[in-house]
Amino acid sequence: MVKQIAIIGGGIIGATTAFYLSDLQGNENVQVTLFDDDTGQATKAASGIISPWLSKRRNKRWYALAKRGAELYPELVKAAQLSDRAYQQSGTIVTRKSHDDLLALYHEAEIKIQHTSAMGNVELLDADEVQRRMPLLTNAPEGIFVSGGARIDGANFVTELLTRAEQNNVQVSHQRVSLTADGSLETHDGPRKFDRVIIATGAWMHETLQPLGLNIKVRPQKGQLIDITINMPNRWKDMPVMMPESMSDIIPFNGGKLVIGATHENDEGFDLTPKAAARKQLFKNAQAFIDNLSESQITDMRVGTRAYTDDFAPFFGVVPMLPNFLIGGGLGSSGLTTGPIIGYFLAQAILGGPLDDWSQYTKPVSRYIV
Template sequence: MQKQIAIIGGGIVGATVAYYLSADPTLSVTMYDDGIGQATKNAAGIISPWLSKRRNQRWYALAKAGAALYPEIVADTQMGMSVYQQSGTIVTRADADDLETLYQLAIERRQAAPQMGTIEKLSAAEVQARLPLLTAPQAGVFVSGGARVDGAKFTEHLLQYAEKRNLVRHKGKVKLGEQGQLLTANGQMNYDTLVLAVGAWLKPLLLPMKLVADVRPQKGQLIELQLPQTWPDDVPVLMPEGERDFIPFTRSKLVVGATHENDQGYDLQVSSLVEDDLFASGRQLDANLTRDQITTVKVGTRAYTRDFAPFFGPLPDNPHVLVASGLGSSGLTTGPIIGKLLADYVRTGRHDWSAYQLPVETYLRSAD
């Protein structure tokens, strides 16, 4: 008899869990998702964690593993360049000493992360040569292993791939009962394992089980522009000092963003002030941008914890219920490896994730 698995949430974690589990014929995999406010679909899409200033070594180990996993998934599922492109990333600095420090950090970290590829220190003129859109370039460090990913296309590609195997998808909201029962519009559904990959919505989802998750919503907005010129497929992503990230996608789409707005709850309304700020940031890098080139303003809700670290795994008192949340602005980088680790646990019942995170119970408390 097949083991029944339900995945709640179709973002980066849920889609990756579904992709891996759907390959196992001993499992029957069902997904429930409403897609509202999903961070994955509204993320900037930079995969380049190696030069981060974050001091959390567990997070860095997780992010490094996530970045290394992408090429494997892309090759196995035959994704196109409009979904994922290892085009390289450029991180800029105005101060020459800061730039040298960044360069030395890159050289040091490449020893344990060969997927970083080639590392180069570039002058402002060399940065502009790599990214001709720029009208005010700064010197920077180029990392050839950096990539850009379209989160919405990536997850949909994985889910369609999984559906060809044994995934069944349902749209709509679900709730949990006191013991972790899954309550749907069609009544209670019984599953051997539940995977709760709902990001910022984990806290309200767990409340019927009298559990409070240390998860807070963070609003993120970005703008997409359609430019008259085109550029090569391998034009790099720019992570500038003091401005929003600048991500040229294939041919003529440019993304600028994203914001990190706390204390906005689950608000998904576009802010004209934020749109103005994003456009102004883009103009600092490319003075030729015009407002009529903006085609889309995207809004999503990230999940973050008090220490800005993700957590994932089985609930201490309900091991058939798995959770994942708190990925923050690095969700597209850490999400796939978290999904793979959860899928491995579903299949084997074993895990040792101490290198990647604090225990799950660190982020959970009783509501009583």
């Protein structure tokens, strides 16, 4: 008997779960409907860097999850036939303000690379070499190049992933739905019952789960970024991305688009209004490395709302006392890295495939419910 599966939320977790439910072994036993209205979605407003290996974060579960997420990407990109507009392994340049700190980080990278093949190659670069590899820079810092790093465009990634899922018989419904007390979904066509429900509504998860009598501990965080157009096509193609210490990421995309961001604003709630102060700060961060920029080159400003937990850690699993409901969220600023592997795990659980020990990646879901 074919089981009816609902996914609420079409961001990075929801879209990846939908694709894997249409692609993994056992997909013929499920019919999947994904509901999403796009409002404020962090993924579609985001561009980012997939390169978690030299992060300053010391949360072991987070690192294990992010590491698995980075390892998954090449397989996912191949399986879903995603274009380089969505994802491209460009290499990442990581910086530190202190030369001694950079050397210490390089030695750490040399150790990690011995058992982390997804990192690729690691090189210590002086400022001249960084500038050669990123010729748009006028004030290049020294850095560490990690060849396995990649850039991702959230909107293109999700759009292409859901297109593949729809081709594999997933239904995508562009509407906002709500749960009822008995676990049904209230849709535009009336209430519907599903055998399993996956909730991936990000910062809105608190609102989503309230009808079930659950209080989830997530909070919204506003993220803003800017797009800058630079005309230097002959020297632009396949440029690496840069993660400067305590500054905005520098993310060149083929074609002359440069993305700077993103902000982390905890007191803005669900406000999606672009702010002049954020635009100014992001542009200033870009000018620290590219001093010949003009504000007239800013072509777009995007705004999204991330979900954060009080311990800054993602979570996923079965909802306590409600075995037909699974959730995944609290991704914070690492959502583009950790979201797909969570979607993969959730799809495996639905299809009855072999499961990893999730406790190495996340605390119990009950930890995030009041």
